[in-house]
Amino acid sequence: MTTTFIPSDRKIVLVAGASSGVGEATARHLAAAGHHAVLGARRADRLALLTKGLSAAGHSAEYAELDVTHPAGVHASTEAALACHRRIDVLVNNAGVMPLAPLAALRVAEWNL
Numbered sequence: 001m002t003t004t005f006i007p008s009d010r011k012i013v014l015v016a017g018a019s020s021g022v023g024e025a026t027a028r029h030l031a032a033a034g035h036h037a038v039l040g041a042r043r044a045d046r047l048a049l050l051t052k053g054l055s056a057a058g059h060s061a062e063y064a065e066l067d068v069t070h071p072a073g074v075h076a077s078t079e080a081a082l083a084c085h086r087r088i089d090v091l092v093n094n095a096g097v098m099p100l101a102p103l104a105a106l107r108v109a110e111w112n113l
């Protein structure tokens, strides 16, 4: 039997950009600490795997495909989470990309990604 620790101050946490990197690690950490993680990103297949793994470990998580460049989609996602949980306590606004290159390389097209 899996015993799940639920803290008395359990938060409903939305993590944007949860399919990899910092966002995934943040979602794993917060879910393992007993909070409910709502995972968002574009790669729904990765979110599904992550959510499945967290649930199998006895943690609380769900996911929704999310593209933060589409305001209507962001609005729909937050409204869905609010309708389900009646509150959002924490937003981890982590979605994004960070192309790294020396300034002198002048990869100007990447600056606007």
Ligand SMILES: NC(=O)c1ccc[n+]([C@@H]2O[C@H](COP(=O)([O-])OP(=O)(O)OC[C@H]3O[C@@H](n4cnc5c(N)ncnc54)[C@H](OP(=O)(O)O)[C@@H]3O)[C@@H](O)[C@H]2O)c1
Binding pocket: 016, 017, 018, 019, 020, 021, 022, 023, 024, 040, 041, 042, 043, 044, 066, 067, 068, 069, 094, 095, 096, 097, 098
């Ligand atoms: N790693 C660093 O050293 C570092 C340093 C400073 C700042 N940051 C910032 O921290 C954040 C995470 O970085 P990371 O290294 O963890 O990068 P990462 O592994 O590439 O993760 C980026 C996350 O953002 C998501 N994402 C990208 N575009 C999105 C969009 N339009 N809508 C929704 N989700 C989107 C990606 O998921 P999908 O592709 O599935 O949508 C992915 O889950 C970035 O904003 C980055 O600029 C990172």
